[in-house]
Amino acid sequence: MRDSYLIYIASSVFAVAVLTLLAMLVDDPTLKSSHYWNVTLQQFMYVMAFVxxxxxxxxxxxxxxxxxQQQRLEFKTYFKLGMSKFAIALISFLETIVVQLIAWVIGMLLAVILQKFIGMLLVYLMRIDLTFRFxxxxxxxxxxxxxxxxxSIILSLLNGFRAYLILRERKKKQHFYNNWFIRSLLGIFGVVLFLSGVALTMPLLSMSSEIGRNDDSMILTFIIGLLYVFGSYFVFRGFLPLVLEMLDRIKFFSYRGTNLFSFKYLHQRLVKNTSIIWFITELSALAVAMLVFCYAGYQIVYQDYQISYSFSLVSTKDQAGAVEQQLKDHGTKVKERYHTPIKRTIAEIWDYSSKEYTPRLVSVMSYDNYLKLPQRITKKNPSIKSGDFLEIKGELSALTPNYNNIEHPISVKNAPKITARKVGSMFPYGSRMYSGLMLVVPNSYYRQINSDASETFYGWDVKGADKMSATAIKRLKQKEHQYYLTVHVKSSLNKSYITKSDKLDGKYLGTNQYIQSSFVRQEVTKNIVRQATGFFLFLITTFSIALLIALGSLLTLKVLLRDDYEWRQLKTLKRIGASENEIKVIIKKETALLFGMPMIFALIQSFLVIGILKLVFSTTNQFASFVLIGLSYVLLYGLTxxxxxxxxxxxxxxxx
Amino acid sequence: MQIIVKNIAKDYGKKKNAVHALKDIDLEVAEGEFLGIMGPSGAGKSTLLNAISTNERPDHGQIIIDGIDMTQQHDRTLAKYRRHKMGFIYQSFDLLDSLNVKENIILPLVLNHSSKKIIEQRFEHLNRLLDIGELSQRTIDDLSLGQRQIISAARALINNPEILFADEPTGSLDSKSATILLNYMQIINQREKTTILMATHDAFTASYCSRVVFIKDGSIFSEIVNSGNRNDFFEQVINMQRTIGGGSYFNIP
Structure with missing residues (x-):
């Protein structure tokens, strides 16, 4: 009883503390004073606090x-001694209100103590240069x-009502599924449902790589979700008890030490706790999936951002002088300067949607120039030797279907066809500076290319911030010199050509028309990315971890809640000669079963998130994220x- | 199997609230003896039985069974000893409701990791002896009180115990069932030379014993030995009960 009192108070304190912390952050003046903390984030935090x-x-x-429930016997004794139902309900009401109010006060105090720490954590995750004040x-x-x-009033009223219901004589409801045979049938049906879910998850991973199947995949994901939810319930309700029943009937297993008793004991405990185990399994799976989804989303956004902005500042040749001047004027400490000439030509590239070759603009860089770039850029692409070709694709995170497919050679205007090549995603100078494909080619091949529109890209790496004022940025933008490239497709690739213009003929870009940005600054986007990812990371992590801890504590309470009948059985077992160690093993098995089953089923179910990630982000390499978060979940639940x-x-x- | 109890004491509660359940008790039980322990409610009968049966540890003193000081043994060893050498019959039967009749009876053997063959043989033997064959697949809830006590006895005897502990074994039984059980215990005692220690406050039940010790307020008050005539012995027990109940106090030197 003492333990469950403590757990009740501790878990309530924890929930109140997290809620209070979120509420405090919504209204925090330090965050409000920062221009990074905009209204959207505040509103989002507000909604999360409500959720x-x-x-x-x-x-x-x-x-x-x-x-x-733990006080059921006490209440029944009071009733037998002549206390009225109302008086007992009142005791329950008062007891709950006292415990609840204590929990709220301690939880709020804890939140006040932790407020600065949590605020600092949020500011740190959002990378805001701000001193968070209490x-x-x-x-x-x-x-x-x-x-x-x-x-507290509502919960106490509920508990008062519960105590009242306990004292009412109720006839046991005979549910049809309590019949052993029907339950076993449902259990087998549950296994079929669950395994169907697992089996369908596998094709989902490959299905999404085929263009045009996304709608089907979404429906399939929904169906798998339903199969898991119902399958796991029936497995817990019928199949696991059936397994224990069968083990019990096979004398080879049951005639061994305490097994004769423990199979039946575990069976009873499992049947009694089915709903809570199922509830915890499904919510744990949701929490793990949410964590994996957010972590993977964070990685993808971060990766995409890095690919888009590989230097602090990047410009074309026309703008380079002006950028350099501004850096000098603002006393910016430049760590490194880079510049690389590129050639632009036309290449015929296989279009997977129309399933034909189409002429497109390509930017070409020589192998030697590519090697002069910082390693942090080149190491993100596959390593190449002097005679190798490298194709750099510009689609989102280079994670779209057929990304690695090189079966279709690339024909370059007035140059030999490229068959063998490696594929990368990291654009030197960032993807924002390129339109279309980029090729890194051997030096000799580079020399053969007749460029229709050459350019030189400049990049600066600065120490800390670039320190440019808003006026300076405005000035640079005034001098901005973006231009447009148009590919004119003729009867053959060699006859096609590129023209360069300062203005567009129409209002919108046409097919095979490209913009060349003249200046890209990393700083603003960097902050937005850091801020948004940090903020969501904070919220989702807080929410998921709180959910996992809350679910774990529910399971703990359920394990601790043994009725008199169960106690008596354990006691008798000891009296007739079972050692404490053997009873300890029974308790160990029971805890392992009640914690292990939700863990295993939640992990299997949450693996579906890998398929969902593939659908949403077309990403295939999130298994490591899943393993990492899955292990953390196992560790957290294991400790609980x-x-x-x-x-x-x-x-x-x-x-x- | 000889049992020697030396100077054992047991208190419940702490300091001012302490209740002295046993006060420096000395007792010897010869191998194959059928010993009755009598006394008013709260005298310490069950505590003494629990201490000798190693279910509870005394605060001090020694309990020597077969030359082994049980108070010095590890819990694990005691549990093993209990299931190998001892059998228990309780007033409340202490049957496991989740197991059926057969499973309840064979449980001590299963706990001992006995082979399936031995388990079945022993069960069949008891089945014949106690005529419980038709009950074997029933649940405990389906049994009468008398049947439950017979099952409890069967469970206590399945592993051929050298010592049988019985705590108010007839307390919940009607006179017919009680007589059957007591006769059976007497047979076990005489044929198998099983040492039996039985706590009771029923004179009729105690009259089956070869010796009865009387306990009052945690100390041994007196003892009576059965000379062989059950009626005389029964009268002696009644008289001693009257004496204890009357408040006279005779310390045993």
Whole structure:
């Protein structure tokens, strides 16, 4: 009882603390003072605080149920001694309100203590150069106190009602699925559903690589989700008890030590806790999937950003002088300067959607010049030797279907056909400076190319910030000298040509018309990316971890909640000669089963996120992210499981 | 198997609230003896039985069974000893409701990792002896109180215990069932030379014993040896009960 009291208070304190922290951050003056903290982020935080408040309430309602269940016998004894149902419900009401108010006060105090630390963490993740100051918002405290008061009243009323219901004599409902045979059939049906989900997840991974199948894949994902949700429920409800039943019937297994008892004991515990195990499994799978999705999304955005902005500042030849002058004027410390000449020509490239060769603009760089670029750029592409060709593609993160397909050779105007080549995604000077494809070619091949529109790209790496003022940026933009390239397709590739113009003929770019930016600055985008990714990382991580901890504690409470019947059985077992160690093993098995099953099923189900990632981002290499987050989840639940086992065993030992 | 209890004591609770359940008790039980332990409620009968059966550790003193001081043994060793050498019959039966009748009976052998063959042989033997064959697949809830106690006895005897502990074994039984059980215990005692220690406050039940020790307030108050005439012995037990109940106090030197 003492342990469950502590867990009830601790878990409520935790939920209240996280909720209060979020509420404090919404209204934090330090964040508001920063121009990086815009209204959208504040509103988003506000919505998240509401979402979290809802989950906190559901969680506390659920935990409160355990609390009352544990006192079932006491209440029944009071009733037998003549206390009225109303008086017992009132005791339950008062007890809950006291515990709830204590939890709210401790939780809010904890939030006040942790406020600066969490604020600093958020500022750090968003890479905002800001000193986060402690601020106690009386408005927030007042709102939280009011919320705490109302929620305590509601939860206490609920618990009072629960206590009242406990005292009512109820006939046991005979659900049709409680029949052993029907339950076993449902269990087998559940296994079929679940395995179908697993089997369908595999083709989903390959299905999404085919263009035009995305709609089908989305429907399939939805179907797999349903198969998992219902499949796992029936597995828990029917199949696992069936396995235990079969083990129990096979004397080879059951006639071994405590197995004769433990198979039945585990069976009872499993059947009794099916709903909670299933509920926890599904929400854990959701939390793990959310974490993997956000982590992978973060990586993709970050990778894409790096590909778009490989230098602090980049310009074309026309703008280079002006940029250099501004850097000098602002006293910017330039670490490195780079410049690379490129040639532009036309190449026939295989179009996977129309399934034919189409002439496109390509930028060409020589092998020697490519090697002069910083390693941080070249190492992100496959390594090449002096005689190799490297194709750099400009589609989002270079992760689109057929990205690595090199079966179709590239024909370059007035140059030999390129058959063998490697494929990379990291554009030197960033993808924002290029239109279309880029090729790194051997020096001799480079010399053979007749350039229709040559250019030289300049790049600067600065130390810290580029320090350019808004006026300077405006001035550079005034001098901006972007131009347009048009590929004129003729009867043959060699007859086609490129023209360069300062203005467009029409309002919009036509087919085979390209813009050449003259100046790209990393700083602004860098901040937006850092800010947005940091912010979402903070929110999603907080939410998911809180959810996982909350679910873990629910499971802990469920393990600790043994009724009298279960206690008596363990006690009898000891009296007739089972050693403490053997009973300990039973408790260990029980904890392992109750924690292990949700873990295994949640991990299998959340693997679906890899397929979803492929659909949404066309990314294939997120297995490592899944493994990383999956392992963290296993570690977190494993630790909760170990702690639960220790508490559970301590409780059992005390009573034996 | 000889049992020697030397100077054992057991308290429940702490400091001012402590209750002295056993106070420096000395007792010897000869191999094959059928010993009754009697006394009013709260006298310490069950505590003494639990201490000798190694289910509870005394605060001090020694319990020597077969030359081994049980108070010095590890819990694991004691558990092993219990399941190999001891059998238990409780007033509350202590049957496991989740197991059926057969599973309840064979549980001590299964805990011992006995082979399936031995398990079946022993079960069949008890089946014949106690005539419980038709109950074997029933659940505990389907049994009468008398049947439950017979099953409890069968479980206690399945591993051929050298010592049988019985705590108010007839407490929940009607007189017919009680007589059957007691007769059976007597047979076990005489034929198998099983040492039996039985706590009871029923004079009729105690009259089956070869010796009865009386406990009052945690100390041994007196003892009576059965001379062979059950009626006389029964009268002696009744008289001693009356004495204890009357409040007279005779310390055993």
């Amino acid at each position: 979290f408040a809802f989950f906190t309430f559901v969680y506390m309602t659920y935990v409160g149920g355990f609390f009352i 601020y106690l918002s009386m408005d927030v405290i007042w709102i939280m106190l009011k919320t705490g008061f109302y929620s 499981g170990v702690l639960t086992y220790i508490l559970s065993w301590r409780g059992v030992k005390d009573k034996l």
